Amino acid sequence: MNVSPPELRTVNVTRYVTPLREGGSLPAIAEADDGFMYVLKFRGAGQGVKALIAELIGGELARALGFKVPEIVFANLDEAFGRTEPDEEIQDLLKASKGLNLALHFLSGAFTFDPAVTRIDAKLASAIVWLDCFITNVDRTARNTNMLSWRNELWLIDHGASLYFHHSWTNPEEQAKKPFAQIKDHVLLHLAAELDATDKLFHDILSAEKLKTIVDLVPAEWLLDESSNLSEPEKRAGYLLFLTTRLNFSGNFVKEAKHAREAII
Structure with a gap:
């Protein structure tokens, strides 16, 4: 298995695309300033930063062991982001998640x-x-x-x-x-x-x-x-x-x- 040291980039969220309503934490597909789409996990949702920590550690352990895992990045969410979001539940989530969140590269077509x-x-x-x-x-x-x-x-x-x-x-x-x-x-x-x-x-x-x-x-x-x-x-x-x-x-x-x-x- 090919094992390499983890390297995490930081991106800035530029566009909220759509929520993924399968899970209770309400992750979303979002676009970042690098032009890529990500599955964004919010610090203001569900179990808060604990879920992000588990996602980060679990995902990078999996990668270290040779598994295929989408690239994990830190994702900055500006305080003003989502003020125009019409869905109140999503707007509250975005407001509670300002700052550093976690995101995984979106595997289109998976x-x-x-x-x-x-x-x-x-x-x-x-x-x-x-x-x-x-x-x-x-x-x-x-x-x-x-x-x-x-x-x-x-x-x-x-x-x-x-x-x-x-x-x-x-x-x-x-x-x-x-x-x-x-x-x-x-x-x-x-x-x-x-x-x-x-x-x-x-x-x-x-x-x-x-x-x-x-x-x-x-x-x-x-x-x-x-x-x-x-x-x-x-x-x-x-x-x-x-x-x-x-x-x-x-x-x-x-x-x-x-x-x-x-x-x-």
Whole structure:
């Protein structure tokens, strides 16, 4: 797998195109000053910056492990943006999201991955299942696969429901050692026959330096929300502690996934 250091650009949103109403957070397709279209994730929606942090860390971990992930960029939203928006719900969302948001490159013409139509092999299925166990991603089910088929390749999207330990910040180290029971609902679990080999491979890729590099991408201002009494450095250290510990104890979630798979095949 080709692994390269993450590089995130910053763009300015110039045009709100249309909302994507499939999800509760109401992301949107928007155009930026670089001329590209993006799926814009708003800091003022749903779980706020926590969803953006999970999207950023989860997406860049996936990229580091060799998965196809749309380019992730920081997206600035001007305070005046959306004042003429006629939809009050969207206008409120735009007002609450001024400043730095997150966006993913829009894959024009992509369609939702359907496991009944497109077959993937055990190696790729095992890799995706391992990733979702690692980042505790509860949102890759048959109801919502959060995968796209684009140009005959599989792309991973929407990792905002990951890392749910940060909604309470209760002992990240202990949370990291726990298995991931929700993996029983994973859309690809039945195909994931190579979890042990995947575990070894990904341990070789995810060095401590790599994990720190990804966590350091999180903007300081996103770590200054009022959801806990922790400081920005303490939260950053907490994310790194969670990921490092979870990798060291990956055997716990691999074992859980293997047992869950045995129960359905």
